[in-house]
Structure formats: C-alpha cells, structure tokens
Amino acid sequence: MIEKADQIFVLLGHWLVSFLPLWLQAPALVLLGVVCIIVTFPALFAITVLLERKGLGRMQNRYGPNRVGPYGIFQPVADGIKSLTKEDIVPFSADAVVHFLAPVFLVVVVFMGYAVLPIGRNMTLVNMDAGILFFFAIGASTELSVFMAGWSSRNKYSLLGAMRAVAQMISYEVPLLMSSLVVVMMTGSLSPNRIVDAQNQYTFGLPHWYIFTPWGFAGFILFAVAGMAETNRSPFDLPEGESELVAGYFTEYSGFKFALFFLGEYVGMMGISGLGATLFLGGYSAPLQVLGFVPSWLWFIAKIMFAMCAFIWVRGTLPRLRQDQLMNFAWKFVLPLTLLNLFDAALWRFMGPGLLRWVVCSALLLLAYTAMARIGMRRERFGPRSYRYAE
Amino acid sequence: MLGEGILKGLGETARNFAGSFVSADRLTTVQYPEERIAPIEATRDFPFLVYDGADWEAGLRCVACQICEKECPPKCIYIVKSTDKKPDALGKPQIYPARFDIDISVCMSCQICVEVCPFEAIKMDTEFELSTTDRFGGLLYDKKELAKSNEHFHKIHPTEAAEVDARLAEEKAKADAKAKAAAAAAAAKAAAPPAPKPVAPAPAATPAAPSPAEEKKP
Numbered sequence: 001m002i003e004k005a006d007q008i009f010v011l012l013g014h015w016l017v018s019f020l021p022l023w024l025q026a027p028a029l030v031l032l033g034v035v036c037i038i039v040t041f042p043a044l045f046a047i048t049v050l051l052e053r054k055g056l057g058r059m060q061n062r063y064g065p066n067r068v069g070p071y072g073i074f075q076p077v078a079d080g081i082k083s084l085t086k087e088d089i090v091p092f093s094a095d096a097v098v099h100f101l102a103p104v105f106l107v108v109v110v111f112m113g114y115a116v117l118p119i120g121r122n123m124t125l126v127n128m129d130a131g132i133l134f135f136f137a138i139g140a141s142t143e144l145s146v147f148m149a150g151w152s153s154r155n156k157y158s159l160l161g162a163m164r165a166v167a168q169m170i171s172y173e174v175p176l177l178m179s180s181l182v183v184v185m186m187t188g189s190l191s192p193n194r195i196v197d198a199q200n201q202y203t204f205g206l207p208h209w210y211i212f213t214p215w216g217f218a219g220f221i222l223f224a225v226a227g228m229a230e231t232n233r234s235p236f237d238l239p240e241g242e243s244e245l246v247a248g249y250f251t252e253y254s255g256f257k258f259a260l261f262f263l264g265e266y267v268g269m270m271g272i273s274g275l276g277a278t279l280f281l282g283g284y285s286a287p288l289q290v291l292g293f294v295p296s297w298l299w300f301i302a303k304i305m306f307a308m309c310a311f312i313w314v315r316g317t318l319p320r321l322r323q324d325q326l327m328n329f330a331w332k333f334v335l336p337l338t339l340l341n342l343f344d345a346a347l348w349r350f351m352g353p354g355l356l357r358w359v360v361c362s363a364l365l366l367l368a369y370t371a372m373a374r375i376g377m378r379r380e381r382f383g384p385r386s387y388r389y390a391e
Numbered sequence: 392m393l394g395e396g397i398l399k400g401l402g403e404t405a406r407n408f409a410g411s412f413v414s415a416d417r418l419t420t421v422q423y424p425e426e427r428i429a430p431i432e433a434t435r436d437f438p439f440l441v442y443d444g445a446d447w448e449a450g451l452r453c454v455a456c457q458i459c460e461k462e463c464p465p466k467c468i469y470i471v472k473s474t475d476k477k478p479d480a481l482g483k484p485q486i487y488p489a490r491f492d493i494d495i496s497v498c499m500s501c502q503i504c505v506e507v508c509p510f511e512a513i514k515m516d517t518e519f520e521l522s523t524t525d526r527f528g529g530l531l532y533d534k535k536e537l538a539k540s541n542e543h544f545h546k547i548h549p550t551e552a553a554e555v556d557a558r559l560a561e562e563k564a565k566a567d568a569k570a571k572a573a574a575a576a577a578a579a580k581a582a583a584p585p586a587p588k589p590v591a592p593a594p595a596a597t598p599a600a601p602s603p604a605e606e607k608k609p
C-alpha cells in the first residue's frame with residue numbers, strides 16, 4: 001500500500017501508456033512526464049506567489065491580498081487573468097523577434113532543468129549520469145535569455161539591468177558550482193539519482209543527508225547564497241532593482257510576456273531549490289526513518305516549498321545589495337570559502353570515521369569563516385568627503 | 392561576527408509574521424470599504440454652498456458677488472449673476488447665482504474661495520467618494536449638487552460651523568439693534584418734533600447687515 005502510494009505516478013503512467021503500441025510507449029511515457037512537470041510546477045508557482053504576497057504582508061504587519069475568494073486564495077487566478085488580458089506592447093524600436101523569444105527561451109530553459117531532478121523514487125524524467133552537469137549547463141543559459149530581453153528592448157534601463165544580471169550570474173555561477181562540487185566529490189558521481197541514494201540511508205533513524213556534516217552544512221549555506229544570487233532573488237535582485245532601474249531587464253515587457261518572465265523566475269527558483277534539496281537535503285528521502293511511509297515525491301515538493309518559504313523570508317528581511325558589495329561578496333568571500341570547503345571535504349574523507357574529523361573539519365570552517373568575515377568583509381571606513389574645485 | 396545582523400533581522404521579521412496573527416493591534420490596515428476611519432475635523436476636499444432653512448434654492452447664502460470666482464487659482468468656479476432679485480433666507484431682496492458651477496476635476500482644494508467669501512456662503516466639504524463614470528459632466532457640479540444645508544456643515548465641521556453661526560448671529564444682532572435704534576430714532580423724531588426728515592437714517596442701516604438681518608433661523 002505504502003509502496004503503491006509512493007509509486008502511484010509511475011504506475012499510473014505505465015498503465016496509461018500500456019494502451020499504446022509498443023514502439024510508442026517509451027516516447028509517450030517521457031511526454032507524459034513532461035506534461036506532469038509543466039502542470040505541477042506552475043501550480044506550485046501560483047501557490048508560492050500567494051504565499052509570498054501573504055507572507056510578506058504579514059512580515060510587514062499587513063494583511064496581504066484578501067479580496068479574491070476566501071482569504072484571497074484565488075489571487076493567483078485573478079493575476080493570471082489580468083496578465084492574459086493586458087495589452088502586449090512591443091516598443092517601436094525593439095528587436096521584435098528577440099524581444100518575443102527572450103521570455104519563451106527563459107521558460108523553456110528553466111523547465112529543461114527539471115529533466116534531471118529526481119522528483120520521487122523512480123521519478124527522474126531522464127536518468128542522466130552527468131545530470132548535475134546538465135543542470136548547470138542549462139541553468140547557465142538563463143543568462144542568455146536575460147541578456148536577450150535587455151538588449152532587444154532598446155531601453156537603457158533594460159540594458160543596465162541585463163548587464164548587471166549577466167555580471168552577477170556569471171560571478172555567482174562559480175561559487176554555485178564549487179559549492180555543489182563537494183557533494184559530487186564525496187558521492188563520486190554526477191548522477192542526481194546516485195547522490196540521493198547515497199543520502200537515503202539511516203543510522204538510528206536519522207538520515208545521512210550531506211547537510212549534517214560540516215562540509216555539507218557549509219556547502220549548503222554557500223549554495224543557498226549563490227543560488228539566491230543566481231535566480232536574481234532579493235537581496236541580490238539588482239538586475240530588476242525597481243528603485244533605480246524601473247524593472248530592470250523586463251522593463252519593456254507587459255502582458256503575458258511579463259507573466260512568462262515571472263513564471264520563469266519562480267520556476268527557476270524552484271529548480272535551484274530542487275537541486276539544493278537533491279544535493280544536500282537528501283532529495284526525495286524522508287527526514288526521519290519513521291516518516292518513510294509518506295510518498296517520496298511529497299517529500300521532494302515539501303522541501304522545495306520549504307526552500308521557497310526561506311526565499312520569501314529572506315526577501316522580507318534583507319535590503320538590496322549594492323553592486324560593489326555584491327561582487328566583493330562573490331569573489332572575496334563566497335568563492336574562497338567554497339575552495340576551502342573542497343579541501344575540508346577531502347580532509348573529512350581521508351581522516352576516516354571518528355569524532356576527530358568532526359572537530360577538525362568544523363573548526364577549520366569556523367575559523368576560516370570568522371577570519372574571512374574579519375578581513376575580507378571588513379567595512380571600509382572613509383574619512384569626511386572633501387571636494388576640490390577645478391581651477 | 393558576519394551574519395549576526397542577518398539572523399537578527401530574520402528574527403525580527405519572524406516576530407512580525409507571528410505577531411500579526413496574534414495581536415490585532417499590530418495590523419494597521421483599515422479594510423476600507425467595510426471599515427472606515429472617521430475623518431478628522433480639519434478634513435477638507437471640495438467646496439459646497441451653504442443654505443439656511445429647508446429650501447435649498449431659497450436659502451442659499453450666496454449672493455453671486457463673484458469674489459470666489461475671481462480669486463480661484465485654477466479658475467474652476469463659474470458664476471452667472473441673476474438679473475432679478477429674489478428674497479434670500481432672510482427675506483431681503485438679493486441678487487442670487489443663476490448658475491454656480493464648480494469643476495471639481497479642476498479644483499485643487501486650496502480653500503481660498505472659503506477664505507474670501509464675505510457671506511460664509513461657501514465652505515469645504517469632506518465627501519471624498521466622488522468617482523464617476525462620466526469624467527466631464529459627472530465632475531462638473533452645478534448649484535443643486537453643491538447646495539448643502541447648514542446642518543450638514545455643523546455635522547462635518549462642528550467647531551467652524553459654531554463659530555460661523557455665532558458670528559452671523561452677532562452681526563444680525565448688531566444689525567437688528569441698529570435697525571431698532573434707527574426705527575426708535577425715527578419714531579422719536581416722528582413723535583417729538585414735527586418731523587424734519589424721518590426717512591434719512593433708515594437706508595444707512597441696510598448695507599451694514601451682510602446677509603442675515605431680520606428673519607430668525609429655523
């Protein structure tokens with residue numbers, strides 16, 4: 001029974017496909033999986049948007065939307081209808097083709113990342129050996145779509161936003177990769193399924209998630225920071241910084257194209273969260289052995305939604321960074337720590353089991369963190385500003 | 392230590408989040424159409440014309456002197472003087488506004504018309520739900536739409552209305568006394584000497600009374 005609930009979608013898919021001729025079965029199964037992903041994650045996106053608006057409201061001591069339906073639960077529907085019926089404006093001097101392609105490309109690319117994520121047991125769409133590599137390759141091409149949007153709009157705010165986005169995303173791509181490399185190193189595989197399997201074991205009912213090791217914890221924090229920056233999420237939302245750049249790279253977008261950007265952004269966030277869950281939080285595995293009866297896909301979605309709530313919480317708390325702070329943080333703090341974390345993981349591996357490696361590895365990371373914070377992130381003190389008139 | 396402030400901030404937002412469910416006084420939002428805050432007494436938005444008595448047309452204090460029209464900075468007031476005279480609320484024949492229009496889409500709520508009016512005839516209203524589907528005709532208020540009773544004035548600005556009423560009563564009393572004195576003098580003159588000219592002081596009394604002179608307010 002538990003097994004059935006866990007595998008319900010797999011079994012359902014196989015049953016549906018069994019009506020088709022044999023040569024059609026494999027492609028049909030994949031197509032079915034694609035449809036499921038394309039339906040599920042936008043639905044989660046709608047829930048997230050509602051959660052975000054309500055949650056941010058509560059954090060600012062407001063009610064949030066509460067007019068459409070009971071407690072405003074139909075607000076995403078109203079938003080959707082609004083963006084569908086709005087006029088779709090293409091600026092006169094914009095490059096119409098690229099302007100149209102940018103949001104489409106973003107959404108396509110973002111959904112492609114889900115192909116390698118193990119959403120549940122036996123529920124990976126494409127069981128790729130180099131799945132993590134594929135995810136990062138695909139994830140990096142969102143930059144292209146952002147720059148397409150900014151460039152084709154022929155608007156200085158769009159272009160500035162796009163340049164910021166590209167600078168930021170390329171800078172944080174490196175720590176993102178580096179922080180997930182620890183997991184690949186320790187598992188010895190780039191396959192997301194193998195990584196989840198390695199974490200899906202229990203001692204005394206507690207899981208072997210990588211986050212419960214010093215290097216895994218540090219890696220998770222660094223991954224979260226880099227992922228937040230990678231998805232242009234507050235406090236790293238400089239590319240759309242509405243206080244200085246109208247709306248950044250999608251200033252010139254309206255109507256459904258804007259909605260596509262919005263969708264792409266959130267689905268991308270969920271993708272990064274899913275990858276983070278796969279790498280550090282044991283993917284679809286239950287947090288306690290006794291909770292193993294809950295279907296695995298439910299755990300995965302719960303972890304994604306948990307990450308989204310964390311995103312919202314951080315957004316409600318932190319102000320936006322300045323461009324120089326952003327770059328300093330990436331290159332002077334996050335990147336050195338990820339490199340050190342690689343060394344730490346190696347140390348952990350070669351010190352063998354025991355309490356000693358816990359102490360040494362934690363101490364090393366903690367020490368490095370404090371020292372880096374002291375030295376690298378030192379606040380520069382400027383004297384009083386003086387002006388000199390030109391002769 | 393780096394990150395301490397972030398944790399502190401996260402704690403603060405979490406406290407707000409949880410607190411907004413627990414204590415209602417954290418939520419400052421007023422759910423507008425259902426809940427309303429009573430406007431403070433100094434609230435003002437657009438002018439209206441005050442009338443005394445029950446009949447708005449007869450009781451209008453305005454005598455179409457056109458001072459407000461001339462003083463209005465955005466020129467949103469349009470007045471046409473009547474050619475005839477009609478008895479006002481006090482029964483005295485006065486010129487009255489044949490047309491009195493205010494375009495509230497032009498009005499900037501500066502209250503200058505109120506300050507220049509010598510007859511306390513125009514005052515500021517507090518009605519703010521004025522949206523209409525007809526943006527030209529719907530926002531051009533004529534005499535009938537502008538006329539509001541003195542009771543309404545008392546309701547929205549009690550202090551100011553009381554002051555105005557006191558002032559008007561005082562002026563009326565002064566005018567009454569003057570008229571009475573003039574009448575008495577005239578009577579005395581008519582009684583004692585063989586009447587040199589009894590009519591002379593009477594017209595002097597009339598211009599001193601601005602609008603209310605004889606009749607009592609209901």
